[in-house]
Amino acid sequence: DTAVSQTPKYLVTQMGNDKSIKCEQNLGHDTMYWYKQDSKKFLKIMFSYNNKELIINETVPNRFSPKSPDKAHLNLHINSLELGDSAVYFCASSQDHTISSYNEQFFGPGTRLTVL
């Protein structure tokens, strides 16, 4: 069984469209994350949720809106897609987020988004 899964694996769309990426983890973890990996392979944290509550919101355009219906799911909706949004988006989860007992992050397989 896949621990952290994402759909779709590939997403090709036109500029200006709205799209969503879904993420699910079956590890029983409390914390989930979204990262963006650009063409230079730089991995940047975007959001983090703990038990459905937003705990990290880095400087990300308002066009990006995460939604966590329950602690096993964290979806990412992107409005008005731009060329610069093209990247690989990784979902991840960890057992908890507290600094003193930060745990290993398990990454999903990634979603390659291409905006034309």
Place this chain on the structure above:
Amino acid sequence: GENVEQHPSTLSVQEGDSAVIKCTYSDSASNYFPWYKQELGKRPQLIIDIRSNVGEKKDQRIAVTLNKTAKHFSLHITETQPEDSAVYFCAATHHFGAGTRLTVKP
């Protein structure tokens, strides 16, 4: 906010040699320092981590050292093998360095 710098950006070694990757961080409150390996087209996977109450940790051919005073930590891979070739990322909690592309030549 936290800023993590990683060097070198690329590293090429001969099989059997050692490889060292170094990182610095800015936030003295950071307490967790994982290292991830990412093979081409795959997801990052944890290879080793260290917490701030420990100065060194070793797992077979991989070791990590942490100097909290200087705010730097390093990854050491000994007896490198071609399958060690990948991009390696250091991180301070959830802030990642820019990555090091390691190539091990047979």
